[in-house]
Amino acid sequence: MAETKQEKLGKALIELLGSNNVYFQPPESIKMDYPCIVYKRSTGKTQYANNMPYEYDQKYSVTYIDKEPDSGMVEKIAMAFPKCYYDRSFVYENLNHDVFSIYY
Numbered sequence: 001m002a003e004t005k006q007e008k009l010g011k012a013l014i015e016l017l018g019s020n021n022v023y024f025q026p027p028e029s030i031k032m033d034y035p036c037i038v039y040k041r042s043t044g045k046t047q048y049a050n051n052m053p054y055e056y057d058q059k060y061s062v063t064y065i066d067k068e069p070d071s072g073m074v075e076k077i078a079m080a081f082p083k084c085y086y087d088r089s090f091v092y093e094n095l096n097h098d099v100f101s102i103y104y
Contacts, residue, residue, distance in 0.1 A: 060102050073098075
């Protein structure tokens with residue numbers, strides 16, 4: 001069975017982070033280890049030609065969460081994917097969150 005885009009992105013994020021602390025749409029009950037990456041499906045983008053779709057890119061919201069405010073991972077994530085956009089950062093419960101949009 002072929003890997004899905006979500007599975008391929010998950011493997012790329014694990015490799016980039018250097019650990020298995022990568023979670024796809026985790027339930028609230030899961031205890032996450034930090035630093036980690038949480039990602040979920042977002043919208044998608046379809047390209048058309050002659051009124052027919054020819055390409056579809058799924059958009060994912062990818063959040064890097066760390067206790068350290070400047071670990072260097074923001075730049076690594078931003079440069080690792082050709083269709084990656086840095087959205088915002090915020091602090092919640094003393095954890096730094098950096099949010100990206102990635103078309104994959």
